[in-house]
Amino acid sequence: MNRTLLSIRELSVRYSTPDGIVPAVNDFSLDLQAGECVGIVGESGAGKSQSFLAVMGLLPGNATVGGTATLGSESLLGCGIDALNRLRGARIAMIFQDPMTSLTPHMRVGEQIAESLVLHKGLSQTDAMARALDLLQQVQVTDARRRLHQYPHELSGGMRQRVMIAVALACDPEVLIADEPTTALDVTVQAQILSLLAELKRERRMGLVLVTHDLGVVAGVADRVLVMYGGRVVESGAVGEMLVSPRHPYTRALLRSMPRIDDDRTAPLTAIPGQPPSPAKLPSGCAFHPRCAGADAACRDQLPAMLEGRTRAACHHPEGAS
Numbered sequence: 388m389n390r391t392l393l394s395i396r397e398l399s400v401r402y403s404t405p406d407g408i409v410p411a412v413n414d415f416s417l418d419l420q421a422g423e424c425v426g427i428v429g430e431s432g433a434g435k436s437q438s439f440l441a442v443m444g445l446l447p448g449n450a451t452v453g454g455t456a457t458l459g460s461e462s463l464l465g466c467g468i469d470a471l472n473r474l475r476g477a478r479i480a481m482i483f484q485d486p487m488t489s490l491t492p493h494m495r496v497g498e499q500i501a502e503s504l505v506l507h508k509g510l511s512q513t514d515a516m517a518r519a520l521d522l523l524q525q526v527q528v529t530d531a532r533r534r535l536h537q538y539p540h541e542l543s544g545g546m547r548q549r550v551m552i553a554v555a556l557a558c559d560p561e562v563l564i565a566d567e568p569t570t571a572l573d574v575t576v577q578a579q580i581l582s583l584l585a586e587l588k589r590e591r592r593m594g595l596v597l598v599t600h601d602l603g604v605v606a607g608v609a610d611r612v613l614v615m616y617g618g619r620v621v622e623s624g625a626v627g628e629m630l631v632s633p634r635h636p637y638t639r640a641l642l643r644s645m646p647r648i649d650d651d652r653t654a655p656l657t658a659i660p661g662q663p664p665s666p667a668k669l670p671s672g673c674a675f676h677p678r679c680a681g682a683d684a685a686c687r688d689q690l691p692a693m694l695e696g697r698t699r700a701a702c703h704h705p706e707g708a709s
């Protein structure tokens with residue numbers, strides 16, 4: 388049974404800069420179901436973070452946002468700061484690569500978790516602290532009772548990341564957006580945090596958005612994957628299809644450039660030639676064409692439409708086309 392939690396339609400983000408308008412995100416749409424994890428993948432500058440910062444109302448003043456984003460029956464875009472503050476933290480939460488950007492340095496861990504429970508759920512300080520302890524245990528923070536009274540700088544990077552997840556989950560949000568939550572961590576801790584997120588998602592039937600530049604990270608956790616390039620979704624589909632037989636040349640190149648633990652392929656790793664484009668200077672037509680071996684005149688001139696198939700791919704010559 389599907390239940391759509393978050394629905395994003397034709398989202399766009401444009402920046403006004405001294406050099407002109409920069410289209411950071413174009414025509415981004417996503418329906419996130421309860422209990423589903425969608426991975427958002429792409430190189431630096433692809434527009435991954437901007438898309439979700441827009442949904443959370445966290446963009447700077449020189450950004451203009453278009454399209455719609457709804458959480459159940461509530462509109463997230465242009466709903467006003469009071470309505471947004473009621474939804475953020477309570478029904479939709481976001482975590483980031485560096486926990487120190489979201490944790491308050493001079494506040495004890497327990498108080499930071501309890502704060503939103505007092506604010507959004509009206510719990511007493513005592514009940515909120517008891518719940519904070521529960522949450523620390525749920526996110527598998529060792530020695531949780533002692534940690535309640537520690538400051539963020541007293542914890543390791545992995546423990547801080549777990550605390551940030553506990554803060555985000557305190558009010559039982561329907562949707563959690565995790566933006567590169569494991570990039571700064573070593574491989575073992577990275578795997579532990581990912582399996583924790585997957586488990587929490589399953590237990591709570593939460594919708595999880597996992598933003599990463601690493602297709603390997605989504606492999607074990609995501610149900611669906613959206614690949615972004617130059618501010619647009621270029622391919623989307625079920626994780627199995629996307630990892631085994633992607634149709635867009637960019638997704639195929641990403642796969643070839645990525646080491647995999649379960650790798651039984653004999654093909655060598657190949658880096659994608661060239662650099663991802665800056666949204667301020669996007670190539671004409673398909674933005675990937677300068678780096679694509681199969682590009683022709685159509686690719687240089689026309690923006691490809693999204694073609695249905697095993698996956699949805701925005702390419703003039705997708706793999707598997709007749």
Ligand SMILES: Nc1ncnc2c1ncn2[C@@H]1O[C@H](COP(=O)(O)OP(=O)(O)OP(=O)(O)O)[C@@H](O)[C@H]1O
Pocket residue numbers: 402404409411429430431432433434435436437438447600665666667
């Ligand atoms: N304040 C800003 N002013 C102008 N342009 C901006 C601003 N913030 C972001 N952008 C543009 O938006 C583009 C997309 O940024 P975004 O942070 O979404 O990339 P990303 O896919 O999350 O990359 P990364 O993997 O590096 O986090 C940037 O390359 C930049 O050109």
Ligand SMILES: [Mg+2]
Pocket residue numbers: 435436437566
């Ligand atoms: Mg980012």
